Amino acid sequence: MTIRALERVSVGQNGIGSFILQCKRLDIHYCDHSGSSRGMNAFIKTHLPNFAKKNPAVEFAVSPRPRKHPVMIGHYINGRQKAICVANMEPSLILKKAELLRDASGDKVKRVNKPVTSINESETWGKDAISNVQSVLALDTNEDSPEYIVLLLPWWND
Amino acid sequence: MSRSLLRTLFELRAPSTPRPAAQFKLPVRSLSTTPLRRDSPTVSESPTISAQSATAPSAIPTNPTEAASLVAESRSPTPQAPEALYPRIPQQVNQPTSASQATIAQLLPLLRTQPAHYLTVHIWGRPYLVTAGDQIRLPFKMPCVVPGDVLRLDRASTLGSRDFTLKGSPYVDERLFECRATILGTETEPMRIKIKTKRRQRRNKHVRSKHHFTILRISEVKINGPEAVGL
Numbered sequence: 001m002t003i004r005a006l007e008r009v010s011v012g013q014n015g016i017g018s019f020i021l022q023c024k025r026l027d028i029h030y031c032d033h034s035g036s037s038r039g040m041n042a043f044i045k046t047h048l049p050n051f052a053k054k055n056p057a058v059e060f061a062v063s064p065r066p067r068k069h070p071v072m073i074g075h076y077i078n079g080r081q082k083a084i085c086v087a088n089m090e091p092s093l094i095l096k097k098a099e100l101l102r103d104a105s106g107d108k109v110k111r112v113n114k115p116v117t118s119i120n121e122s123e124t125w126g127k128d129a130i131s132n133v134q135s136v137l138a139l140d141t142n143e144d145s146p147e148y149i150v151l152l153l154p155w156w157n158d
Numbered sequence: 159m160s161r162s163l164l165r166t167l168f169e170l171r172a173p174s175t176p177r178p179a180a181q182f183k184l185p186v187r188s189l190s191t192t193p194l195r196r197d198s199p200t201v202s203e204s205p206t207i208s209a210q211s212a213t214a215p216s217a218i219p220t221n222p223t224e225a226a227s228l229v230a231e232s233r234s235p236t237p238q239a240p241e242a243l244y245p246r247i248p249q250q251v252n253q254p255t256s257a258s259q260a261t262i263a264q265l266l267p268l269l270r271t272q273p274a275h276y277l278t279v280h281i282w283g284r285p286y287l288v289t290a291g292d293q294i295r296l297p298f299k300m301p302c303v304v305p306g307d308v309l310r311l312d313r314a315s316t317l318g319s320r321d322f323t324l325k326g327s328p329y330v331d332e333r334l335f336e337c338r339a340t341i342l343g344t345e346t347e348p349m350r351i352k353i354k355t356k357r358r359q360r361r362n363k364h365v366r367s368k369h370h371f372t373i374l375r376i377s378e379v380k381i382n383g384p385e386a387v388g389l
């Protein structure tokens with residue numbers, strides 16, 4: 001008796017049914033003495049409590065890192081990290097950087113030219129309808145299936 | 159088994175695809191994706207729209223944290239109508255001819271019964287051909303939204319299944335479909351460096367740019383019957 005694997009019925013996609021924020025943890029490092037941390041220290045006092053309250057899905061870890069520039073590191077569900085050095089920045093700018101880390105997906109930054117990404121089958125949809133239809137017909141030349149032509153006719157005519 | 163027989167088997171599937179149970183559905187007309195273009199006054203064709211635009215700035219939350227309240231509300235056990243992220247612009251519907259009404263009444267039920275649907279939604283003037291589950295990378299960063307927000311997309315120029323297509327002129331009546339999208343986050347691109355040269359100059363100018371893009375996921379696509387427009 002052979003072992004048969006269960007066929008995968010569906011693929012989980014974030015945002016369908018439920019939404020999970022990709023950023024799970026934000027490490028915030030500061031230094032008490034050096035001047036480059038002045039903005040960061042002000043950010044921790046003024047903006048951070050509110051920002052952390054607004055984002056309950058993210059774990060915030062604040063820890064000192066003496067004699068070094070202040071850094072924010074975002075940890076993501078996919079296992080990657082994203083670090084931003086916020087030396088000599090204003091608190092409001094640091095808040096923007098924190099929002100950037102929260103909104104990011106954690107994936108490697110890459111150039112994408114197509115606006116829509118889909119995993120659904122789209123055999124005969126969209127602008128390439130006619131070219132797709134030709135390919136389907138070419139595939140089916142061996143089989144005797146003229147229904148294809150009948151089915152797809154409304155599309156050519158519209 | 160021949161390919162055509164397989165096709166017909168697929169067609170026999172139940173028309174309503176199993177949908178994950180959403181905890182909360184936004185009201186049918188709460189959110190609009192069509193923003194106001196305050197810089198171009200020619201957009202507002204009718205006095206109703208311009209009256210809408212006069213009240214518009216109060217409806218836009220000034221900071222993204224206000225938009226987050228929408229998410230918090232949507233997760234509360236007693237859902238209430240959340241405040242719209244963007245002001246709604248009423249759709250200008252051309253009175254359909256009796257012939258097109260008859261066609262819609264006859265063919266739209268057939269379109270509904272074919273299982274998978276696509277539609278061409280327009281977001282800020284640009285068309286995107288999507289199906290349920292697709293991801294859209296908008297060519298801009300949408301202001302005032304946070305990840306997890308749900309938008310109701312109410313402008314579409316095409317609704318269709320494999321064999322039937324309903325075209326709008328220019329848009330399909332918004333009562334005929336429901337399409338929702340979830341904000342997934344913001345992505346960037348690698349830094350672009352454009353080198354500008356000038357003749358007989360020893361220096362080259364390096365112009366850097368890096369843009370931000372909002373990512374959406376189409377979470378729901380539903381097509382209503384001709385009853386929705388009273389046919």
